Amino acid sequence: MGRTLFGHGSMRRWRRLLLAGLGRIAIVVILLYTLIPILWVVAISFRDPVRTMTIPPEILVRPTFRHYQDLFSAVWGDFTAYYINTLIVCGLAVLLSLAVGMPAAFGLSRDMVRRRWSTIFLGTMTIIYAIPPISLAIPFYDIFSDLGLFDTKTALVLAYQSRVLPFVVWMMKTFFDEIPRELDDAGMVDGLTRVQVAWRIVLPLCVPGTFATAVFCLILVWNDLPLALVLTNTPRAQTLTVGIVSFVQENVTLWNPMSAAAVVALVPIVFFVLLIQRRLVQGFGTGLKG
Amino acid sequence: MAESREKGSQRTGILLLLPAGILISALMIYPVGHMVGMAAVQDGKFAASRWGILLYRDGVFWRALWNTLIFVVTSVTGEMIAGLVFALLLWEIRGPLANTIRGLILLPSMLSPAVVGIVWLLLFYPFGLVNWGATLLGIGRLQYLADPRLAMASIVFVDIWQWTPFVFIFILAGLTGMPAEPREAALVDGASGWQLFRYITLPLLRPTLAVALMFRVIDAFRAFDKILIMTNGGPAEATTILSIYLYKVSFHYQNWSYGALLALVLIAVTLVFQWTYDTFVIRKVA
Numbered sequence: 112m113g114r115t116l117f118g119h120g121s122m123r124r125w126r127r128l129l130l131a132g133l134g135r136i137a138i139v140v141i142l143l144y145t146l147i148p149i150l151w152v153v154a155i156s157f158r159d160p161v162r163t164m165t166i167p168p169e170i171l172v173r174p175t176f177r178h179y180q181d182l183f184s185a186v187w188g189d190f191t192a193y194y195i196n197t198l199i200v201c202g203l204a205v206l207l208s209l210a211v212g213m214p215a216a217f218g219l220s221r222d223m224v225r226r227r228w229s230t231i232f233l234g235t236m237t238i239i240y241a242i243p244p245i246s247l248a249i250p251f252y253d254i255f256s257d258l259g260l261f262d263t264k265t266a267l268v269l270a271y272q273s274r275v276l277p278f279v280v281w282m283m284k285t286f287f288d289e290i291p292r293e294l295d296d297a298g299m300v301d302g303l304t305r306v307q308v309a310w311r312i313v314l315p316l317c318v319p320g321t322f323a324t325a326v327f328c329l330i331l332v333w334n335d336l337p338l339a340l341v342l343t344n345t346p347r348a349q350t351l352t353v354g355i356v357s358f359v360q361e362n363v364t365l366w367n368p369m370s371a372a373a374v375v376a377l378v379p380i381v382f383f384v385l386l387i388q389r390r391l392v393q394g395f396g397t398g399l400k401g
Numbered sequence: 402m403a404e405s406r407e408k409g410s411q412r413t414g415i416l417l418l419l420p421a422g423i424l425i426s427a428l429m430i431y432p433v434g435h436m437v438g439m440a441a442v443q444d445g446k447f448a449a450s451r452w453g454i455l456l457y458r459d460g461v462f463w464r465a466l467w468n469t470l471i472f473v474v475t476s477v478t479g480e481m482i483a484g485l486v487f488a489l490l491l492w493e494i495r496g497p498l499a500n501t502i503r504g505l506i507l508l509p510s511m512l513s514p515a516v517v518g519i520v521w522l523l524l525f526y527p528f529g530l531v532n533w534g535a536t537l538l539g540i541g542r543l544q545y546l547a548d549p550r551l552a553m554a555s556i557v558f559v560d561i562w563q564w565t566p567f568v569f570i571f572i573l574a575g576l577t578g579m580p581a582e583p584r585e586a587a588l589v590d591g592a593s594g595w596q597l598f599r600y601i602t603l604p605l606l607r608p609t610l611a612v613a614l615m616f617r618v619i620d621a622f623r624a625f626d627k628i629l630i631m632t633n634g635g636p637a638e639a640t641t642i643l644s645i646y647l648y649k650v651s652f653h654y655q656n657w658s659y660g661a662l663l664a665l666v667l668i669a670v671t672l673v674f675q676w677t678y679d680t681f682v683i684r685k686v687a
Contacts, residue, residue, distance in 0.1 A: 137490040138502065145506050145566065148520045151530055155523060164528040215421035223414025232418060239429045241675045243623040245644045246664035249651050250432035250439065273429050276421065305413050334513035336626040337644075341652065352515040352626070359519065359630050366523060373519040380511050388504035 149377070156370035163366050178371040187368050190375065192346035193354040200264050200339075200350060201332045204271040205325050211272075212279030213321070217309045219280070220287035221295065236277040247273055248341035255342060262343050267350070270338045275328040282327065286320030287313060326387045330380060351376045433668075439661035452662045462663065464638050465646040469670070471553065472642055473621040476560040480617055481610065483561060484568025489598070491569070492576050503570065510567035518630030521559045522546070525631075546632050549639040556628055556640050560621070568613050575609030576602075611686045615678055622671045643667045 155163055157174035182190045219229050251270050252261070260266040290313050298308040314321070336352040343349045349357075355372045362369070441449040456462055487506070494502060509517065524531045525545040532542045545555040579602075587601050625644040628634065634641035634649065647667060651660030 134490060134493060138494060141487060141491065141506060142502065144562075145509060148524055148562070149508065149512075152520045152523055164526065166528060166533055168530055168533055211420045211424055214417040218414040218417035221414075223410050224418060225411070228418070232422070235425060235430070237675070238672060239425065241619045241671050242429075242433075242668050243625070243644055243671060245623070245625050245648055246436070246668050247429070247432055249647070249657065249661050249664050250436040252651075253439065253657070254432060254435060269428055272424055276424060280421065305410060306417075330511055334511075334515075336513065336515045336629075337648075352513055355515050355519065356626075356630060359522070360633075366526075369519055370523065373516045377512055377516050380513070381508065384504050384508060384511050385501075388500045
């Protein structure tokens with residue numbers, strides 16, 4: 112029935128217009144569903160406490176920056192320290208995982224070890240990826256306390272390798288796999304060693320992929336709570352998410368500073384996402400399937 | 402000559418993999434072994450049998466295990482369906498804003514679960530935005546996080562809100578990489594929109610869906626931060642999943658040995674799923 116009705120030329124055009132219109136509406140609805148909760152938290156963070164939980168909710172209120180000032184002048188826990196700790200831990204954890212993971216990914220991509228070994232290696236990575244971090248946090252707590260590393264950024268940087276290293280190996284291996292081996296062979300004919308080939312020929316071609324991998328790992332570390340929650344207990348090493356959780360657990364209804372804390376943690380993520388937006392779909396498609 | 406070169410390449414390969422291998426052994430394999438030791442021995446005495454009996458009799462443990470399964474199954478199902486719908490609706494977006502729109506839609510999946518917890522704590526507050534909308538619709542004010550009958554459903558909803566975009570982007574990548582010929586051929590043969598979806602698009606998408614599902618389930622077993630912030634496992638253990646329970650046993654009640662056993666149970670559940678799924682689903686479709 113539908114086919115005969117819409118089968119003719121002009122009807123078909125109408126139908127297409129209608130579908131395009133519905134598509135637009137769907138985009139708007141999905142964007143609202145996604146963004147309103149986030150925007151609401153942003154709005155609350157700029158609001159006077161008495162204008163926060165009003166019924167009906169007020170949309171436009173004169174903004175105040177007080178909550179952000181409070182946050183960074185350590186009224187509710189030392190957020191300046193949390194921020195700096197998070198930046199340091201994220202940077203070092205990502206650098207370490209790239210430094211260790213990329214050579215491994217190249218070796219695996221070029222079949223430079225026996226098949227049995229590469230299967231074991233990749234299998235272990237898959238298992239480690241599946242282990243929930245909160246379970247690993249328990250032995251980590253014990254081990255790092257024994258080593259005198261409890262409540263240090265070093266412990267966090269090391270512990271986070273369990274989260275990011277499998278990612279680096281998988282993603283970089285797929286990016287390396289995309290570079291044709293004929294290039295390697297050409298380089299080796301010219302007298303370069305394998306490592307020189309990797310460094311001078313393959314790596315420069317994988318810069319965008321490496322960048323996307325780094326940003327993915329950065330987001331992963333930035334967002335973590337369980338490991339940091341368990342392995343730190345003072346502003347010496349506590350990260351942003353830990354600061355947020357202890358804030359929430361101590362002051363359940365201080366909505367405005369709580370929102371400001373959430374916004375402070377989410378702004379860099381927005382920035383990261385925009386940085387790699389063009390590669391997002393690709394990154395998910397190729398990187399994760401590995 | 403070729404053989405020695407082959408050997409040299411092997412040696413370089415081992416050197417390339419060595420740092421990562423050491424790091425994995427020291428930071429992942431050793432800790433898991435250490436955890437088995439923690440669960441088996443307490444204060445120098447063998448404790449595994451005691452913990453085994455306790456585990457069997459521990460009502461909260463069984464509740465937490467059940468809650469974990471409920472949470473994983475319902476939230477991942479919701480995410481897969483919603484993600485597929487999003488992807489089919491937004492497949493065709495083109496133009497200069499397309500990447501930005503995708504980036505914005507992906508935002509919840511990129512946020513820290515801790516931040517998402519705060520977002521929804523605020524919205525679910527008895528005098529918050531959700532209840533205001535609900536009263537407008539005539540539903541009335543509900544205690545979304547404090548009512549034992551609603552708390553798990555609310556947590557599942559928030560998880561779906563956060564992770565649908567991830568599934569969406571994943572499926573979108575699959576759709577984009579899909580060959581156009583089968584669809585075109587079916588269109589020429591006069592297939593309807595539904596037939597096209599049911600007999601062409603969906604079968605071609607099956608490997609993508611299978612992989613997305615695996616990532617989501619593994620990640621759902623990890624869920625922790627949001628629940629810690631929004632309900633802390635309550636009310637009346639209604640949202641206590643295994644990760645929350647083992648955290649409390651270890652770090653609040655300081656029973657490290659039993660906590661380690663619970664952690665091993667969570668790891669075992671995750672790995673059993675991963676292995677089964679990988680063997681019986683991924684190998685078949687992907």
